[in-house]
Amino acid sequence: xxxxxxxxxxxxxxxxxxxxxxxxxxxxxxxxxxxxxxxxxxxxxxxxxxxxxxxxxxxxxxxxxxxxxxxxxxxxxxxxxxxxxxxxxxxxxxxxxxxxxxxxxxxxxxxxxxxxxxxxxxxxxxxxxxxxxxxxxxxxxxxxxxxxxxxxxxxxxxxxxxxxxxxxxxxxxxxxxxxxxxxxxxxxxxxxxxxxxxxxxxxxxxxxxxxxxxxxxxxxxxxxxxxxxxxxxxxxxxxxxxxxxxxxxxxxxxxxxxxxxxxxxxxxxxxxxxxxxxxxxxxxxxxxxxxxxxxxxxxxxxxxxxxxxxxxxxxxxxxxxxxxxxxxxxxxxxxxxxxxxxxxxxxxxxxxxxxxxxxxxxxxxxxxxxxxxxxxxxxxxxxxxxxxxxxxxxxxxxxxxxxx
Amino acid sequence: xxxxxxxxxxxxxxxxxxxxxxxxxxxxxxxxxxxxxxxxxxxxxxxxxxxxxxxxxxxxxxxxxxxxxxxxxxxxxxxxxxxxxxxxxxxxxxxxxxxxxxxxxxxxxxxxxxxxxxxxxxxxxxxxxxxxxxxxxxxxxxxxxxxxxxxxxxxxxxxxxxxxxxxxxxxxxxxxxxxxxxxxxxxxxxxxxxxxxxxxxxxxxxxxxxxxxxxxxxxxxxxxxxxxxxxxxxxxxxxxxxxxxxxxxxxxxxxxxxxxxxxxxxxxxxxxxxxxxxxxxxxxxxxxxxxxxxxxxxxxxxxxxxxxxxxxxxxxxxxxxxxxxxxxxxxxxxxxxxxxxxxxxxxxxxxxxxxxxxxxxxxxxxxxxxxxxxxxxxxxxxxxxxxxxxxxxxxxxxxxxxxx
Numbered sequence: 001x002x003x004x005x006x007x008x009x010x011x012x013x014x015x016x017x018x019x020x021x022x023x024x025x026x027x028x029x030x031x032x033x034x035x036x037x038x039x040x041x042x043x044x045x046x047x048x049x050x051x052x053x054x055x056x057x058x059x060x061x062x063x064x065x066x067x068x069x070x071x072x073x074x075x076x077x078x079x080x081x082x083x084x085x086x087x088x089x090x091x092x093x094x095x096x097x098x099x100x101x102x103x104x105x106x107x108x109x110x111x112x113x114x115x116x117x118x119x120x121x122x123x124x125x126x127x128x129x130x131x132x133x134x135x136x137x138x139x140x141x142x143x144x145x146x147x148x149x150x151x152x153x154x155x156x157x158x159x160x161x162x163x164x165x166x167x168x169x170x171x172x173x174x175x176x177x178x179x180x181x182x183x184x185x186x187x188x189x190x191x192x193x194x195x196x197x198x199x200x201x202x203x204x205x206x207x208x209x210x211x212x213x214x215x216x217x218x219x220x221x222x223x224x225x226x227x228x229x230x231x232x233x234x235x236x237x238x239x240x241x242x243x244x245x246x247x248x249x250x251x252x253x254x255x256x257x258x259x260x261x262x263x264x265x266x267x268x269x270x271x272x273x274x275x276x277x278x279x280x281x282x283x284x285x286x287x288x289x290x291x292x293x294x295x296x297x298x299x300x301x302x303x304x305x306x307x308x309x310x311x312x313x314x315x316x317x318x319x320x321x322x323x324x325x326x327x328x329x330x331x332x333x334x335x336x337x338x339x340x341x342x343x344x345x346x347x348x349x350x351x352x353x354x355x356x357x358x359x360x361x362x363x364x365x366x367x368x369x370x371x372x373x374x375x376x377x378x379x380x381x382x383x384x385x386x387x388x389x390x391x392x393x394x395x396x397x398x399x400x401x402x403x404x
Numbered sequence: 405x406x407x408x409x410x411x412x413x414x415x416x417x418x419x420x421x422x423x424x425x426x427x428x429x430x431x432x433x434x435x436x437x438x439x440x441x442x443x444x445x446x447x448x449x450x451x452x453x454x455x456x457x458x459x460x461x462x463x464x465x466x467x468x469x470x471x472x473x474x475x476x477x478x479x480x481x482x483x484x485x486x487x488x489x490x491x492x493x494x495x496x497x498x499x500x501x502x503x504x505x506x507x508x509x510x511x512x513x514x515x516x517x518x519x520x521x522x523x524x525x526x527x528x529x530x531x532x533x534x535x536x537x538x539x540x541x542x543x544x545x546x547x548x549x550x551x552x553x554x555x556x557x558x559x560x561x562x563x564x565x566x567x568x569x570x571x572x573x574x575x576x577x578x579x580x581x582x583x584x585x586x587x588x589x590x591x592x593x594x595x596x597x598x599x600x601x602x603x604x605x606x607x608x609x610x611x612x613x614x615x616x617x618x619x620x621x622x623x624x625x626x627x628x629x630x631x632x633x634x635x636x637x638x639x640x641x642x643x644x645x646x647x648x649x650x651x652x653x654x655x656x657x658x659x660x661x662x663x664x665x666x667x668x669x670x671x672x673x674x675x676x677x678x679x680x681x682x683x684x685x686x687x688x689x690x691x692x693x694x695x696x697x698x699x700x701x702x703x704x705x706x707x708x709x710x711x712x713x714x715x716x717x718x719x720x721x722x723x724x725x726x727x728x729x730x731x732x733x734x735x736x737x738x739x740x741x742x743x744x745x746x747x748x749x750x751x752x753x754x755x756x757x758x759x760x761x762x763x764x765x766x767x768x769x770x771x772x773x774x775x776x777x778x779x780x781x782x783x784x785x786x787x788x789x790x791x792x793x794x795x796x797x798x799x800x801x802x803x804x805x806x807x808x
Contacts, residue, residue, distance in 0.1 A: 363776055381786035390463025394754040402460055403467035404490045
């Protein structure tokens, strides 16, 4: 129904994602948001619409993929992003509809009668620099397999991502290839097997790739093999601009978030630095787009480390930057997170996430601050994250009336 | 599930719809409901269950049709009422399952080699009295086309509604006839075309009707043609009494709301005047029905005009009338709106609508007044409008237990 009602105007919409913003009490019964000194957010909260969103479903802890898809207006229960794709995006590899992406582990094998037996699935968690050196070697030696381009990117420790780029767009089902990781040490590394006819050519390329890599790595002491997991294609997702009529731009420091935005067709802008640099980009590009997704990572990183003081500090840093966003005078400004990352849990959680929506058409006056408890008092109630786009479009008067 | 649980008793249920009741701050940060002096509503709110309903979906602004269907217990996302039907109902034409309803514009055309070229799609927005005179002329000269009865009713300015009444109920798809309005001046008026085999006979009648009307109107200076749009049949909607076991009566001054109630099979009562006259009817008929839908229009009309003081006055007028409703001692009384019409938006909006439910089985004590913000604190939370019927049935003890 929503898409049929979309209409155009000149409004500007900004979505700020403070990654993992929601929290739980950490000190004096207060959450990170409650502990932070945030005069600008407080002031804005008093005149805004507040509420909580549920990223995926009640009780469900989302990864970054589902967390962001929801905020972009895609029901994450209906759209699945493969592990290989996320890994590739996270390491800055672009993925196209000609591609299959794979996450890979460097591993240690010994050979018994020529068969590779896995001794260490993580190659002793080799240092990241070691990974870079080895990956460079692979890159130089495996550029193509037949007419298939091979892209490799180092991750942390033993991890890397691989993309096979075929000359033509791949049919659906081309990524149905089995993992080669036997999941247990002492077992033989498996061969990649196609589960569908469409996946055959991918499995063949993978098999040849594993053989070549083993050959190139055979002299390495630890990382003498590559195990492949999570073969995946770019998901079929309807374009954001086509659905919502918004020319959209993603501003993010970390590649995975730019990658997620690019999956739905947003233009992505690479930024080096922190919040200040991101805001500078926002100002530069403000006239060129209708919708901006601004991603702030460090709230989540500190939450994952259990460092609540770090998380509080990033919230305060954002609070200081808020006036420069407000000075752009966007028609609709939303501040929220993709999920909660309570420092006490040192990881993503299932808790609803505070949402603040600024527009001329709110009741306001329900909440004193942008915190979990004050957001609960707000006029937006508790709602599914993927309905946030409905609210953003409604508040920018970009939706026609439904029925007469 | 609901319908299978319905049981009978002698309770009385009243639904009062203050059309477009929800608002936004207009003066001193207060909404129309907050500004109004409403001692009776305040008293009732303190001992009632409050909450907010979402008419169609988060962010979606409903027309009157979807707004009311929801309150009657029909998911408006699943039931579509055609434009022609609404127009006809709004002008007081009854629609039956033998009918196709159309909204029509008087227009000005000039003829080029016998072909009607649209010069003004709205015939210069002729005065309503002019419309009445011309419509009367059409009525007198086109009563039947073959065995099809033709009903015509004047609207405002250049608008009117037409109903073709066939001798037999029409098959589904009979209303799939294209508009004759070319949507742009300088183009030829189109012929009505059937998009389905079932629609053929309707298209033929429409073609003949347009020809006859052009003949009759040919001497008119401005309104010398009729353009047809929104061909529609009565929607297939399951009967209200069959679904919920409630003998239902609609009391409304404006024809469209009586029409909407009649679409779901309610008995409709025509009332001239205002709230007082409606309440008098309610008392008269109180013993004859189980469920009463009482429609109060002016809150919406003033909201649409941006006249918040007018809207406040109607709310106060209703407050004065409230004791006489309470004196009937209904088992369940609900006071709400079909959607919000904030004076600042001068039109319907997507904002959730306050709901007050009086019954012996509420918590109460959550809210001090019947306002948007106080309703947010209530025990009913924020819920889809079409679930209101569940609450009304439950609170009148008309639902059996689900499962053992």
